[in-house]
Amino acid sequence: MSAHAERVYPEECCGLLVGKILLQNEEGESQKRLIETVPLDNEWTAEVFPEDTSTASAQPKRRRYSISPEDMLRTQRQAREQGLSIIGVYHSHPDHEAVPSECDRALAWPEYAYVIVSVRSGQAVDVKNWALDSTHQFQPEVMRISPSSARDRMPVSA
Numbered sequence: 001m002s003a004h005a006e007r008v009y010p011e012e013c014c015g016l017l018v019g020k021i022l023l024q025n026e027e028g029e030s031q032k033r034l035i036e037t038v039p040l041d042n043e044w045t046a047e048v049f050p051e052d053t054s055t056a057s058a059q060p061k062r063r064r065y066s067i068s069p070e071d072m073l074r075t076q077r078q079a080r081e082q083g084l085s086i087i088g089v090y091h092s093h094p095d096h097e098a099v100p101s102e103c104d105r106a107l108a109w110p111e112y113a114y115v116i117v118s119v120r121s122g123q124a125v126d127v128k129n130w131a132l133d134s135t136h137q138f139q140p141e142v143m144r145i146s147p148s149s150a151r152d153r154m155p156v157s158a
């Protein structure tokens, strides 16, 4: 994720997190295990979120990201073939904190993990993981990297 974020800097990168939902308790909290990250192209255009009339005019991909429905469906199908599912989304914040924006919140889905990579001057400096609570507000979600994990494999748990 960090390498992808550095490669497309100063634009935002994005991709999907594929893995397993391990358990869900009565409060709806779940543990997710990340098996694979799937880097995708940032397909942002103004039509994705027309209500957003703020900053993102001149170089929109520096401030926004969007995953195409085609990429979403293809990744979902490939995940299902391996008995996995999409568990979240990652994207980068060029020269910005690893904290979700209002746009991120408005477009977010409840069950997903949202990993944000902060990139400053082309270097990934911070990675944070977020999930929506029952009032559609982002809360930090604990992220653990297991010792046995391969380079691109790490469990994400709440």
Ligand SMILES: [Zn+2]
Binding pocket: 091, 092, 093, 100, 101, 104
């Ligand atoms: Zn964002």
